[in-house]
Amino acid sequence: MSQLEKLTVSLYVHGRTSFIDGTHLNNNIISKMPYLHRLNFDIITEIVIINNEYLPTSDDVRRALIEKGYNVDCYVDYRGIERGRCHIYSVSFTMERMYVITNKFPDGIFMNVLKVYVSDSMHSLEYDFFVRISQAFPLLEVLTVLSTVNQQKPTNELDEYEQTFSIIKYSHLMILDLISSHIDYSKQFFVKASLPRLSTLEIDYEHLVNVTEDFTNNTARANCANLKNIIFRKKPRIVGKTFFTYFPLVLKINQVENC
Incomplete structure (x- = not known):
């Protein structure tokens, strides 16, 4: 050594x-x-x-x-x-992976990082935090968000500056795990983010129903266009035809293992 x-x-x-x-x-x-x-x-x-x-x-x-x-x-x-x-x-x-453990994560550019795991059980993760994440990890492909603390400023209450730059772009993000997060973070990604390459989503079924307004919201639909895999905490017993119309590339739905 x-x-x-x-x-x-x-x-x-x-x-x-x-x-x-x-x-x-x-x-x-x-x-x-x-x-x-x-x-x-x-x-x-x-x-x-x-x-x-x-x-x-x-x-x-x-x-x-x-x-x-x-x-x-x-x-x-x-x-x-x-x-x-x-x-x-x-x-x-x-390294290709980084853990971020609090909303105090500072600015920086990490061109090699492809996977980020965000966990904060003490503080909410606000809009400006996710702006920093998108800028710090421009080639991010896999993102896990673990926080049950609700956002203090919902996405529909952003100030004038935040509204001007409200859509956060994750140009390379393919896998997004929100299954252990407060519903506010589902809204953050499907209402105030652009996810053109998203192919795999882990999420609570009820949260997905809510943020897509029962699979009718067109803004959220744009971020779901390339989804092929959806993994729920608990698989719903029945999903209507509108579900597969909303997610045309999804052939089946899955459940988290050992759930």
């Missing part, structure tokens, strides 16, 4: 008493690999119980690496005064 020149690290860790931060990476990886000249990493620490009075900031987390010349970014979030979560990653991101 000490002879390595390049290293890629992807970690998801929970249940610690401190974040995996720049100091941790320097002391436990970088300092032990004298030949290392390229480090790519994507590290999340969640459910971190911090007993110190001082809660680390994003600057604290990345400082040790920035001082050594590494180009990194991170964001942190806290529930109450102790329980925290942190995501630190190299800006020259080479």
Whole structure:
């Protein structure tokens, strides 16, 4: 290991008493690999119980690496005064998948990322967050959104600026998983987004009925034109003819495994 020149690290860790931060990476990886000249990493620490009075900031987390010349970014979030979560990653991101754990995800451009998993059980994910996601991952093909927190500003209440740029384009998105999300996020994607290549959708059946207005809404229909696979949490007992008229390329419907 000490002879390595390049290293890629992807970690998801929970249940610690401190974040995996720049100091941790320097002391436990970088300092032990004298030949290392390229480090790519994507590290999340969640459910971190911090007993110190001082809660680390994003600057604290990345400082040790920035001082050594590494180009990194991170964001942190806290529930109450102790329980925290942190995501630190190299800006020259080479991996094809990234986990986004909170709506505090900052700006950036990640041309290599094709799959994104978004999860936030503490805060709502608003319109501007999804704008950042579409801009940060321009080649995104697979997106999972996991949040049961309703949006604070529904799609029909966007301000004048947001209305001007209201349609968010996901030009390459083919697979969208909303099956464990609040209905607001189904509305976000089918009313305020353009999904020209969407072919697989995971969603709650009742949410789909709602956002398509019982399979009559033309705006949502445009995003369903290329759908071939629809996966529901629970398969409906009966679907009417309008369902298959609305989704002309769908031959059968499926149910999430082990549901």
